[in-house]
Amino acid sequence: MPAWCAGRVRAGGMPRRVSCSLARTKHVHTSCAASHLVAPRTHARKHTLRRAHAPAYCTACRAKYVEMADVGCGFGGLLMGMYPVLPSTLMLGMEIRPKVTEYVRLRILAQRNKDGGASNASVLMTNAMKFLPHFFFKGQLSKMFFCFPDPHFKKANHKRRIITTALLDEYAYCIREGGILYTITDVRDLHNWMVAHCKAHPMFERIPDELAEADPCVPVMRTYTEEGQKVARNKGMKFVAIFRRRSDAEAEAAAASMDFWEPPVIEYEHIRVTDRNYA
Template sequence: MLQNEKISTHSKSTGLPRKRFYRARAHSNPLSDAHFPVPISPSHFELSSYYPQIFLSPGHADGKKKIQFADIGCGFGGLLIGLSTIFPETLMIGMEIRDKVTEYVKERIIALRATNNNGDYQNISVVRTNSMKYIPNYFEKGQLTKMFFLFPDPRFKEKNHRRRVISPHLLDEYAYVLGVGGIIYTITDVEELGEWMKNCLEDHPMFEALTKEELQVDPAVKLLTSATEEGQKVARNGGQTFQAVYRRIALSL
């Protein structure tokens, strides 16, 4: 290869970004500070740059729309893409702390929008942020209807359990931004973490488990094991997964 020949980070056939150029560590320290902008309040979270066709295009502009789904630690964006066409009228966002992974998802969405002239994928986007610190900066009280936590970092050491993305303290914040009836979806291939997340949700006064019948008819549940890179890897290896899906309820007085 010539010395000045540029290596393309995107596939020539599909226009999609090549994942190998955006690889990063599997997880990041959620307690560390990173250099990225954070809105001071939800009203300062400018959506037009994330969903330009919906907010800026003539004939499409809808300034009243709000984000309803949040994929926390969205990884390479598989769940967002799977949900996008199932819920085409719903704005959803991935929240990812790793810069290279966030850039990959951004480029992936741009490429999908460009190659789908029917308006698909205009309702999804991604933001680089630390959701364990800044959830209230992005969403108003009761704004969200679904939150996803797919294959989060297990944080095996007991001293690091405080860094887990599902914890009693953080569930208070998630309950704040979830409307009554909103749903939290969790899945992991680590049994101990699965029990931890289930117990945290079960013990919280503002969440109740979905019934088996409700789980069977929920289209989002079907994507938990198939849409993400981690879920596909577990399936290929014949591994087991542990789900906990809970509904936000009104606090009983």
């Protein structure tokens, strides 16, 4: 058990009280420098994440594999809001920061100890940008969430964004046909970036906003995440876009009708100053 949470846990591993102050850590952890994280040694089909992460849920044998992934789950707000909405779905939060991962683990244990909830939710410390295909076999996931990802404003850091053409290939591999990819951010430029890249990818098509608002997962994504609550307190805007994973036949037809090799056209809200005249 990490030293920072010593004294916060009762005998038997149950947390006394879980608070975000226990997990004081850097807001951003550089994914490219996370060399201490390793991929699972077992094959993806064998790495079901069931017994160690959700023992009570696995006893009922209601689900065999993880079907929902929250990439960059932060403090676990989405998991805590989604487990009653999707009670028959095994869900996994993936977080790169050790202290935050341990906080989410204790939070889930506290909820299970309180009322038996969150039995179908768990968390795992990993670098999803590097190792995602090691955890899921092809078409395993029905839903994948990207809630308030790091904007990486500098142009030199755009390659570190969680939505890129190369990473969308991996997401399309993990998401089954008809599965949904969810995105939400409070940065308009990042929203335009994610929409442009997803629309330009032949494996994904955007779901219209009116249909997206009818999705029961969207209100949870807006209100239960810690970043979403902070944006609401500051009276900021939240930009939501969700995309359906096309079938392989639909993707082939879409790839034939689009210029896939051209870079996506992105509309920027803010004009970046390149020449300053102080005269």
